[in-house]
Amino acid sequence: MIPSAFGYVRASSLANAIDLLRQDPEGTRLVAGGHTLIPTLKLRLASPALLVDIRGIADMRGISIDDKAIRIGALTTHAELLASQQLNDVFPIFRQTATRIADPQVRNRGTIGGSIANADPAADWPAVVIALNAELEIVGPTGSRRVPAKDFFVDIFTTVLEPAEVLAAIHLRRPTLGARFIYRKIRHPASGYAVVGVAVGLRMEDGLVAEMSIGVTGAASHAFSGDAATRFLMAKPLSHESIEEAAKLVSEATECLSDRYASAEYRASLVRTETKRALLSLAA
Amino acid sequence: MNAPLPPYVGQPVKRREDFKFLTGKGRYVDDIKLPGMLYMAIARSPHAHAIIKNVDLGPARASPGVRLVLAGKDLDGRIGPIVPNWIIPGSRVPFRPVIAIDRVRFVGECVALVVAETLAQAYDAVDLIDVEYGVLPAVTDETAAIRDDAPQLHENVAGNVTTIYRVRGGDYAKAAQEADQVIQLRIANNRLIPTCMETRSVIAAPDPDDTLTVYMPSQVPHMHRRWIAETVGIPEHRLRVVAPDIGGGFGAKMHLYPEELLCPYLARELGVPVKWWESRSESHQSTSHGRAHTETIEVAIRNDGTILGMKVDTLGNVGAYLSNMATGGPTVNTVNFGTGNYKIANYEATSRIVVTNTVPVDAYRGYGRPEGAYIAERAIDAVARHLNIDQVEIRRKNFIQRTDFPYRPYGSMGTIYDTGNYDGLLEKALAAFDYEARCTEREALRRHGIYRGIGVAAYTHMCGMAPSRRLAMSGFDRGGWESARVAIDSSGRATVYSGSMSQGHGHVTSLSQIAADVLQIPIENIDVIQGDTRQVQAGHGTFNSRSMAVGGSSLHVCSQQIVAKAKKIAAGMLEVDEKDVAYSAGQFSVPGTDITPLSFAKVARMAYVGHKLPDGVAPGLDETVFYDPTGMSAPSGVHLAYVEVDPETGIVTILDYVAVDDVGTLINPMLAQGQIHGGVVQGIAQALYEEVSYDPDSGQLLTGSLLDYAVPRAEHVPNITSLFQETPSPTNPIGVKGIGESGSIAAPPCMVHAVLDALAPFGITHLDMPLTPPRIWAAVQRARNGANQ
Amino acid sequence: MSEVEKRHVVTLEINGVRRNAEVEPRKLLVHLIREDFGLTGTHVGCDTSQCGACTVELDGQAIKSCTVLAVMADGASITTIEGVSPVASRLDAVQTAFHEHHALQCGFCTPGMVMSVRQLLRDHPDANEDDIRHGIAGNICRCTGYHNIVRAVESLVAKD
Numbered sequence A: 001m002i003p004s005a006f007g008y009v010r011a012s013s014l015a016n017a018i019d020l021l022r023q024d025p026e027g028t029r030l031v032a033g034g035h036t037l038i039p040t041l042k043l044r045l046a047s048p049a050l051l052v053d054i055r056g057i058a059d060m061r062g063i064s065i066d067d068k069a070i071r072i073g074a075l076t077t078h079a080e081l082l083a084s085q086q087l088n089d090v091f092p093i094f095r096q097t098a099t100r101i102a103d104p105q106v107r108n109r110g111t112i113g114g115s116i117a118n119a120d121p122a123a124d125w126p127a128v129v130i131a132l133n134a135e136l137e138i139v140g141p142t143g144s145r146r147v148p149a150k151d152f153f154v155d156i157f158t159t160v161l162e163p164a165e166v167l168a169a170i171h172l173r174r175p176t177l178g179a180r181f182i183y184r185k186i187r188h189p190a191s192g193y194a195v196v197g198v199a200v201g202l203r204m205e206d207g208l209v210a211e212m213s214i215g216v217t218g219a220a221s222h223a224f225s226g227d228a229a230t231r232f233l234m235a236k237p238l239s240h241e242s243i244e245e246a247a248k249l250v251s252e253a254t255e256c257l258s259d260r261y262a263s264a265e266y267r268a269s270l271v272r273t274e275t276k277r278a279l280l281s282l283a284a
Numbered sequence B: 001m002n003a004p005l006p007p008y009v010g011q012p013v014k015r016r017e018d019f020k021f022l023t024g025k026g027r028y029v030d031d032i033k034l035p036g037m038l039y040m041a042i043a044r045s046p047h048a049h050a051i052i053k054n055v056d057l058g059p060a061r062a063s064p065g066v067r068l069v070l071a072g073k074d075l076d077g078r079i080g081p082i083v084p085n086w087i088i089p090g091s092r093v094p095f096r097p098v099i100a101i102d103r104v105r106f107v108g109e110c111v112a113l114v115v116a117e118t119l120a121q122a123y124d125a126v127d128l129i130d131v132e133y134g135v136l137p138a139v140t141d142e143t144a145a146i147r148d149d150a151p152q153l154h155e156n157v158a159g160n161v162t163t164i165y166r167v168r169g170g171d172y173a174k175a176a177q178e179a180d181q182v183i184q185l186r187i188a189n190n191r192l193i194p195t196c197m198e199t200r201s202v203i204a205a206p207d208p209d210d211t212l213t214v215y216m217p218s219q220v221p222h223m224h225r226r227w228i229a230e231t232v233g234i235p236e237h238r239l240r241v242v243a244p245d246i247g248g249g250f251g252a253k254m255h256l257y258p259e260e261l262l263c264p265y266l267a268r269e270l271g272v273p274v275k276w277w278e279s280r281s282e283s284h285q286s287t288s289h290g291r292a293h294t295e296t297i298e299v300a301i302r303n304d305g306t307i308l309g310m311k312v313d314t315l316g317n318v319g320a321y322l323s324n325m326a327t328g329g330p331t332v333n334t335v336n337f338g339t340g341n342y343k344i345a346n347y348e349a350t351s352r353i354v355v356t357n358t359v360p361v362d363a364y365r366g367y368g369r370p371e372g373a374y375i376a377e378r379a380i381d382a383v384a385r386h387l388n389i390d391q392v393e394i395r396r397k398n399f400i401q402r403t404d405f406p407y408r409p410y411g412s413m414g415t416i417y418d419t420g421n422y423d424g425l426l427e428k429a430l431a432a433f434d435y436e437a438r439c440t441e442r443e444a445l446r447r448h449g450i451y452r453g454i455g456v457a458a459y460t461h462m463c464g465m466a467p468s469r470r471l472a473m474s475g476f477d478r479g480g481w482e483s484a485r486v487a488i489d490s491s492g493r494a495t496v497y498s499g500s501m502s503q504g505h506g507h508v509t510s511l512s513q514i515a516a517d518v519l520q521i522p523i524e525n526i527d528v529i530q531g532d533t534r535q536v537q538a539g540h541g542t543f544n545s546r547s548m549a550v551g552g553s554s555l556h557v558c559s560q561q562i563v564a565k566a567k568k569i570a571a572g573m574l575e576v577d578e579k580d581v582a583y584s585a586g587q588f589s590v591p592g593t594d595i596t597p598l599s600f601a602k603v604a605r606m607a608y609v610g611h612k613l614p615d616g617v618a619p620g621l622d623e624t625v626f627y628d629p630t631g632m633s634a635p636s637g638v639h640l641a642y643v644e645v646d647p648e649t650g651i652v653t654i655l656d657y658v659a660v661d662d663v664g665t666l667i668n669p670m671l672a673q674g675q676i677h678g679g680v681v682q683g684i685a686q687a688l689y690e691e692v693s694y695d696p697d698s699g700q701l702l703t704g705s706l707l708d709y710a711v712p713r714a715e716h717v718p719n720i721t722s723l724f725q726e727t728p729s730p731t732n733p734i735g736v737k738g739i740g741e742s743g744s745i746a747a748p749p750c751m752v753h754a755v756l757d758a759l760a761p762f763g764i765t766h767l768d769m770p771l772t773p774p775r776i777w778a779a780v781q782r783a784r785n786g787a788n789q
Numbered sequence C: 001m002s003e004v005e006k007r008h009v010v011t012l013e014i015n016g017v018r019r020n021a022e023v024e025p026r027k028l029l030v031h032l033i034r035e036d037f038g039l040t041g042t043h044v045g046c047d048t049s050q051c052g053a054c055t056v057e058l059d060g061q062a063i064k065s066c067t068v069l070a071v072m073a074d075g076a077s078i079t080t081i082e083g084v085s086p087v088a089s090r091l092d093a094v095q096t097a098f099h100e101h102h103a104l105q106c107g108f109c110t111p112g113m114v115m116s117v118r119q120l121l122r123d124h125p126d127a128n129e130d131d132i133r134h135g136i137a138g139n140i141c142r143c144t145g146y147h148n149i150v151r152a153v154e155s156l157v158a159k160d
């Protein structure tokens, strides 16, 4: 319940945070909302020497929306994403997802950046940013780069972030008219995390699939994009058969996790069922 | 809000204790901070079974703020061993040191302790304790532990079985022969963690007068005083146990744990207060678990649904050592009740108590009775399913009838159900549930591929373990009585000292309702004191749904003694014969005369000034009663649940839950409903969500925190309709029966039956709890694959 | 002195009173509240941020004080259960509803539950039963089965 001792500093800027990380990449951890890190520290599953509090970095805060694009600062909390009317007018999937993350207290502290950077295989935002074709803005000692969300997650708790890099923001393009998104989640009864979560985006044109994207979390070691299903459905009409086949392709895209609570077969089946249900409701 | 007026019993009087809890002024052990207090932390075994080869305490001793570091061998012979309080005759009791000396037998067993100036320093030092282990093979499952090749836990417990217990009545073998069919089932009662929201915590503080005060959340303060005194070697009268507010007990806070012995020992050695606080993850591996049974059942039936006989084989997993009451749970408390609410004349049951490399298992809300009801109910439901008889009909057909009470199931000597009216409960429940309409709806929806199910469960059991003589026969080293003292002050106000111990039950309210009605004084004029062995004369505490039936009765009798004495004093004051004095509405009067009545307050004043007392009447108005009931009360109930199951995901949605319970006379219907709500949700939790799991090979605890052990949240559970039927118990003067355990007894079979009913179209007839989505999904898959073959 | 050994001064307003404390960085906000400030109505029920017994308001938002470092709360304004009622000898509306509907038994979860209900009523002044159950998802109560807590909150919604 009490962490091992560590030092604490507040980063004054992104550059300052990166500098501190660079000095001791092994012993230094960023803390944003702290709602993954602090529980880990309390159980003494990690014992960094220094915590760098990044909450004061202005560049990483806030949601800005113009007529082309949206920028969500990494420090934006789940509650802010839930509450932002402007954002949800464009992408109601944010509210839909945020209400299913943890509970009100956690949502008031936890950040989308922390969730993505941490890459918990059962976290929700990874699936959503994949389905939204987001680009992740990464800033490091050598400058900044953008990585498509679907290439960001590498393995369990592992991303393309280099030791001294910081996830600064999430970038989205405004959706094409008629595109709709949905997130479906089966929650673990104790942790509340996703046993499986499926985010799907869909746009139909003349009765055929014109745009589609699928992000899946919970099922595998990291969130992934259901590309095979997207390719399969593209330019096809949605029918019970085509939806079935697409859902099957997503569920077969990767080897599923198996743990005490849920078998790999169960997870694969959930991916299929939830993808199917998501497509059915978007098609309706 | 206007204060309610007497009679108070039967009214939903709002709780008198709420204010402090609502404003953050409740006082739990962890809120207590004493000057100079040191903190203890425990190093625990990471292995399920291992030899301790070497313990290096050096680095921990050198750590900042550390005052003392001890391992098991440092305490060997100084304190302990920990011995059970309930030992079924014939049991083999393994040796349990307070801290493991040369061998550990479960993940979480204490191996060393640190005392430091702050809790953080104590934790830091625990991390530096270096123990060298020689890992041994472990066994965690009760069925595996009794195999010939299973690892053996204790030298004196051959085959890992400490106790074999049998009950029988009639002739099962003959019944089986005469039966049309014998059906068999095997059921498991999942291992649970009681999960009081307040974890355990202990502070022991030496007092200047050579006494020691122990603050702990104890359901049984006087019992703890005795056990700690005996195990640590402190004269009992020099030990004071104080149980302040308790954040839930549910059985987990009535045992004797190592930390409750270590703090008093250390406080005495060091001469300063020593505190230990249990973190939640620590709690999962150090506070007793519940349930953990496997049973095999045979039911001998006629094809018309008559049950001729039943045979039960129970394996009760009690963990690595015999905890306080461990031998009593799977035996007396379980298999004695295996025939439930049904007339089953021929019964034969054997229970074996099995030790395994797991956290000790002991009482948890219902202790044995949920397991017993699960046997009876799963059996009768299996019969209904097997014979395709309606689940309600099969129960009606086999119920013990209203006229059969007092009823001795299977001709038992010790098991007696005092009263009951099961058909009445059933009818009331069916009406509240709208059973017929729901059946129709279920059928209609099934045709549309929507799977709904209705579950029914009945239960009865016995609570308020008594009389004392009976406890002796089963090897229970305590009595069945409860004590109450009523002290009236010179203004006529009362202080009640009760040996019962509230852990959220609202005793301050319910006990004062009982006393107020007898004393005929406003409830505001009554205070209730519990949980301090220096203030409360004696007691057994709160468990086994005994507080109202036994504690309440003792208070009722004691209050009557107060009135009797007051009457004598009043007679003297009024200069009339005692038998001419009547007491009503708080006034002593002489009916048929114009003598001015005397108030209770005036008589109380006289008792204390003593100016004019009749001959032979001593001053004071202060009575103490030790009340030993003649028998135990038998609450009963019928619960119904309505669920929908999504076969594609396995997710269960609970649509409705109706509980009709007969808990005898209701003291406070609002509090009674609260007990039902809470108990039912714990039962739903057992049926759908909670399960402790161990890795069968390594013996590692896999549900080590609330991240993986699924205690239900508000979204996981339904509204509960709680109704009552009042059949007063003849076993006590206020007619009450126990209530605290009812919900957790009825809900597990009720929920399982509802889910199985929903899954009936798939041909699924059995699933083990908890019925998690993955488990249900897997069963549906198997059924579908089977159907395809 | 290394960073690890350095103690930090935190200043915050708690229930309307400005307080200072010198803390190790590893000190949790809940321990600051309970131990340094002696406000023991805020409880600790778990070590994995699940139970909500530690819920307080930080700058007007319900948060789990076991999952915030004391140093991170520097400059914040905090309300605990002790500061909920404007008049210490009286219950406020939420507390009164809990009393009236028997929404507490052992009382251990109660302070955190009350803090969450305040947040819930701010977010959903017209909450229905589902909203209520969803809104208190961060708080575990082992005693009441939640039934009466939901009734208590419903009574507050109905009043508006």
Ligand SMILES: Cc1cc2nc3c(=O)[nH]c(=O)nc-3n(C[C@H](O)[C@H](O)[C@H](O)COP(=O)(O)OP(=O)(O)OC[C@H]3O[C@@H](n4cnc5c(N)ncnc54)[C@H](O)[C@@H]3O)c2cc1C
Binding pocket: A029, A030, A031, A032, A033, A034, A035, A036, A037, A038, A039, A074, A075, A100, A101, A102, A103, A106, A109, A110, A111, A112, A113, A114, A115, A116, A117, A118, A122, A123, A124, A125, A161, A165, A166, A167, A168, A191, A192, A193, A194, C048, C049, C050, C067
């Ligand atoms: C009780 C509970 C329930 C939860 N339930 C869910 C759930 O249902 N679904 C879900 O998705 N999540 C859940 N979470 C996780 C929660 O959403 C976390 O807040 C989130 O995952 C991490 O965000 P944070 O800001 O708190 O990160 P922190 O804990 O501050 O950091 C997490 C990790 O990411 C690193 N990090 C943080 N920000 C950055 C950045 N900008 N750049 C690089 N690295 C960074 C940190 O160094 C750290 O290693 C739950 C948490 C709790 C406590």
Ligand code: FES
Binding pocket: C043, C044, C045, C046, C047, C048, C049, C050, C051, C052, C053, C054, C055, C064, C065, C066, C067
């Ligand atoms: S103590 Fe903070 S959530 Fe449990």
Ligand code: FES
Binding pocket: B197, B247, B248, B504, C103, C104, C105, C106, C107, C108, C109, C110, C140, C141, C142, C143, C144
């Ligand atoms: S009242 Fe006991 S935990 Fe909620």
